[in-house]
Amino acid sequence: DAGITQSPRHKVTETGTPVTLRCHQTENHRYMYWYRQDPGHGLRLIHYSYGVKDTDKGEVSDGYSVSRSKTEDFLLTLESATSSQTSVYFCAINFAPDNEQFFGPGTRLTVL
Amino acid sequence: GEDVEQSLFLSVREGDSSVINCTYTDSSSTYLYWYKQEPGAGLQLLTYIFSNMDMKQDQRLTVLLNKKDKHLSLRIADTQTGDSAIYFCAERMDSSYKLIFGSGTRLLVRP
Numbered sequence: 001d002a003g004i005t006q007s008p009r010h011k012v013t014e015t016g017t018p019v020t021l022r023c024h025q026t027e028n029h030r031y032m033y034w035y036r037q038d039p040g041h042g043l044r045l046i047h048y049s050y051g052v053k054d055t056d057k058g059e060v061s062d063g064y065s066v067s068r069s070k071t072e073d074f075l076l077t078l079e080s081a082t083s084s085q086t087s088v089y090f091c092a093i094n095f096a097p098d099n100e101q102f103f104g105p106g107t108r109l110t111v112l
Numbered sequence: 113g114e115d116v117e118q119s120l121f122l123s124v125r126e127g128d129s130s131v132i133n134c135t136y137t138d139s140s141s142t143y144l145y146w147y148k149q150e151p152g153a154g155l156q157l158l159t160y161i162f163s164n165m166d167m168k169q170d171q172r173l174t175v176l177l178n179k180k181d182k183h184l185s186l187r188i189a190d191t192q193t194g195d196s197a198i199y200f201c202a203e204r205m206d207s208s209y210k211l212i213f214g215s216g217t218r219l220l221v222r223p
Contacts, residue, residue: 042213
């Protein structure tokens with residue numbers, strides 16, 4: 001257990017509604033990441049953070065925003081959810097200096 | 113460019129060795145990882161290897177790295193039914209420690 005929790009674990013929402021997913025860590029790791037997992041694509045990076053208020057885009061960032069106002073929480077927001085954002089979302093943290101990246105349990109999001 | 117490729121499926125008999133292969137394209141990658149994902153679960157870090165190593169062994173797992181060919185493999189000795197899962201390789205991009213994943217290899221272990 002790397003001390004990573006995600007909430008909610010499951011969510012069903014309708015197209016056009018805003019959705020916020022939360023990733024919480026219990027240790028002061030600097031780097032945090034949001035990935036999405038879709039069949040045939042493995043995991044793809046959405047956004048990442050390298051400190052409080054420091055974030056950057058990944059390869060599939062369109063339609064998503066993030067915020068990190070404190071070290072332990074990294075929020076992913078879908079401003080207006082679309083069916084193409086139906087996916088499983090994983091949060092990860094990087095354990096320096098051992099360079100291990102650990103993942104949370106995932107959030108299954110369904111957009112109808 | 114950044115691209116990691118894996119074969120989609122591997123089937124082995126229980127007790128045999130499994131070898132899962134991966135190729136990557138970014139020669140600047142310094143760390144390469146193997147993750148395991150069981151159905152409905154998250155990703156479990158199995159092992160990783162630093163790019164200046166050729167081999168790393170951890171109990172039943174052996175990782176081989178061929179930097180010249182940009183080829184990574186994971187060998188599981190004495191494969192058990194509990195090893196049935198999807199295995200992902202990933203390369204680390206040093207500028208941000210972000211990982212680029214392959215699409216995963218589904219390992220099926222037959223009794």
